[in-house]
Amino acid sequence: MAIWLPDLTGRRGPKYLQILEAMAEDIASERLTAGTQLPPHRELAYQLGVSANTTSRAYAEAVKRALLRGEVGRGTFVRSPDASLQADEQAHLRRERTGPVDLSRNLPLPGFAEPHIRRVLGEVAAGDGLSGLLDYQTDEDLLHHSEAARIWLNSCGVEAQPDQIVTTMGGQHGLFCALMGLLRPGDLLLTESLTYMPVRAMAERFGLQTAAVTMDARGVVPEAFEKLCIGAKPKAFYLTPTLQAPTTTTLPAARRRSIADIAQRHGVILIEDDVFAPLKADRPAPLATSAPDQTVYVTSLSKTVAPGLRVGFLRAPAALVPALHHATNLSVWMTPPMTLEVAARLIRDGTAARLTAQQRAAAERRQSLARSILGHVEFAADPQGFHVWMPLPGAWRADTFRAHCARHDVLVSEGRSFAARVSDAPEAIRICLSHEADEIRLKRGLQTIANLLRLAPSESALEI
Structure with missing residues (x-):
């Protein structure tokens, strides 16, 4: 059992939230590591000079936030980061x-796509190609979908040839394949200082180092990116330049050009997560247009067509495509042909x-x-x-x-x-x-x- 006493100095608000905040910080800094047993809430209350109700409430809220887990007859323990992430995903x-x-x-928003997907599924069921879509596919079998991928990518502002396209099971799977296929344990991955946290969870799983690039009100700061390129030698930089989550910023065109130039000069792979881009009609050109030989462009239909239509596309330099295909094969073998056929038909007929x-x-x-x-x-x-x-x-x-x-x-x-x-x-x-x-x-x-x-x-x- 850990002899843990939270530092509440200078904290404001209800005592139970002060305890909770200190706990979260100690878990983030690894002062409290996964599996650590915390003192009983009554003992902690005595040490802090607060009521047992206060510490009990702090522990209960920590369990709700998936920071802790309780085991009957054993006590309260710090949860692992993976358990925390899984609980959050399932809860919401x-x-x-x-x-x-x-x-x-x-x-x-759900609901817009349902009648169109019903129609397409009926067309597929009535056609002659259904049996083929229910079997394993080779890359050659799926070449007829590459034109739909090219149309979608072009609508995002990115030109692509068939040998530059990789299909995935959505944008997150595309990010997974990019990290798995292009980086090795010990490589440094940069992210924005406020970022899509599942990417950092993936990086930890793959044994990658991570560092954050400073942001301001207009998005990521190019000078901060270059400073890290010079001093830390990163392998890749993951960023969301359009409708960034959580800040909502869209990176200005001049900054995009600067970041593309810096990446090219320092040999850093840009992983451009552009899944929100189709929503923004007046968006600047993607980073991939300024640094096509340095950028893995990630897009999907999940944010704009239907969240359950798990189809995404990567546009990458041809030299990187074999590694990305290999990562796809290792993780899911192939994008499900039926799902890909539905997406392709929606793209080709303009429904998407x-x-x-x-x-x-x-x-x-x-x-x-x-x-x-x-x-x-x-x-x-x-x-x-x-x-x-x-x-x-x-x-x-x-x-x-x-x-x-x-x-x-x-x-x-x-x-x-x-x-x-x-x-x-x-x-x-x-x-x-x-x-x-x-x-x-x-x-x-x-x-x-x-x-x-x-x-x-x-x-x-x-x-x-």
Whole structure:
């Protein structure tokens, strides 16, 4: 059992949240490692001079956040990072029609694609090629899908030849294959300082080192990227230049050119995650157009056509494609032919483009709703994006505000969830506008957030 005593010096807010915050920081810094047994809550309460209810509540909230796990008859233990990530994914992916309003998941609106996919499935079932789609496929068998991939990539602003395209089971699988195929244990992967955390989890699994590139209000800072290129010799840089999650920024064209130039001069592979790009009509040209021989471009249909249509495409330099194909084969052998056929037909007949336009229009409508309700506070958002990034006003702390929201049946994500380094974690929250299918529920959640923002933290009923 660890002799753990949290340092509460200088912390604000309810005592149980102070304990929780200290615990989260000690887990992040590995002062508390996975599997460590914590002292009983009554013993910790005595050491801190607080009530047993306070420490019990801190432990209970830590279990909810998947920081700890309790074992009957044995005690309370620090969970592994993988268990934490898995619990978070399972807890929030389902779109509930009752219960808490979930504004924590950055998923597209469901429902637009269903009648079109029904139609396509009927066409496939009635055709002559069904049996072939239910069997194992070779690369040669799937060449007829490369034209659909080329059309989709071209709509994203990227030119591609058949020998530069790799099909994947969605964007995240594409990122997985890029890291697996192109990097080796010990290689250094750069990410933005606020980033898509599953990529860092993948990096840890593959034995990669990671470092964060500083960001400002306009996105990643090219000078910070070059400084790391000179001093640390990274192998690759993963970034989301369009509708970045969580900050909503779209990297300006001049910065894109600078980053492409730096990558070319230092031989760094750019992994450009552009899954949100089709939503933004006026986006700058992708990094892949400035550094085509240095960039693995990642796109998918999941964010714009249908979240369950797990099809993605990589556009990469031809020299890197064999390694990417190998990673695909090792992980899933092949993109399921039936799924790929459905996606290809939707792309070729223009349905995918129309569904993307519907998602864009829905995003614009919901962003307008958010502005009308949250307009009394400052936040960052793009009119065609799925989410809002809100630095919290006044004395609010992100973990405290998140707990307030949860008590009022609204789920949001705090800045710490995206921070590559603990020191980069801002007092901010991400509010996702498209996970909730029902706009009445969305409006209720936004109004709850607006009402809480009008209060000071000390006015909350969460005090113990």
